[in-house]
Amino acid sequence: MYLRSMPDLVQAMEGDPENIFAHNNTYPIGANFDEALRTLKSPRIMVRYRYPGPAAAGMGYSHTLSLYARPKAGHSYEDLLDLIINSTATGKPIPFGLDSFNDDVCPAAFTFTEPMPDEEGTEFLQIDLTVDER
Amino acid sequence: MPANDREILIAFGKNKQDDLATANTAAAWCAWAS
Numbered sequence A: 001m002y003l004r005s006m007p008d009l010v011q012a013m014e015g016d017p018e019n020i021f022a023h024n025n026t027y028p029i030g031a032n033f034d035e036a037l038r039t040l041k042s043p044r045i046m047v048r049y050r051y052p053g054p055a056a057a058g059m060g061y062s063h064t065l066s067l068y069a070r071p072k073a074g075h076s077y078e079d080l081l082d083l084i085i086n087s088t089a090t091g092k093p094i095p096f097g098l099d100s101f102n103d104d105v106c107p108a109a110f111t112f113t114e115p116m117p118d119e120e121g122t123e124f125l126q127i128d129l130t131v132d133e134r
Numbered sequence B: 001m002p003a004n005d006r007e008i009l010i011a012f013g014k015n016k017q018d019d020l021a022t023a024n025t026a027a028a029w030c031a032w033a034s
Helices: A007-012 A031-038 A077-086 B003-011 B016-033
Strands: A020-023 A044-054 A061-070 A105-113 A125-133
Touching (some): A031 A044, A044 B016, A061 A077, A061 B016
Parallel strands (some): A020 A044
Antiparallel strands (some): A044 A061, A105 A125
């Protein structure tokens, strides 16, 4: 419950925190995600856990999350990215990209891609967040 | 192979126990972020 705790971001999601939601993988994985992404309404932020992997030497696992975001009408992707990166959640002193799950993990990478329409014209901002277990 | 299928192979283990552990991990991380 992080992004939903950012008042400005929720406001940008038409005031409905449920417009920020997790995508749950189900078998066959991939098929339902493709459909969810293709039909992602606006404004929405969909969170997906992508994969665990080995972290840097001496660390535990690495975890990658992706956020797929579509702004509301009149908002730009830059506005949305700014809210996600720079807003702080209620009760949290530091921004999303710098927080950690607990004392045992730390953020390793925070990247985003230029929104580009896919073959079907659906466009979204993708933000990847990787954290490493200590 | 589609990118998502590659992720399946990476994300999910070779047995049901691994799959369950990965699913729990995924749910926990998604809950944290959203």
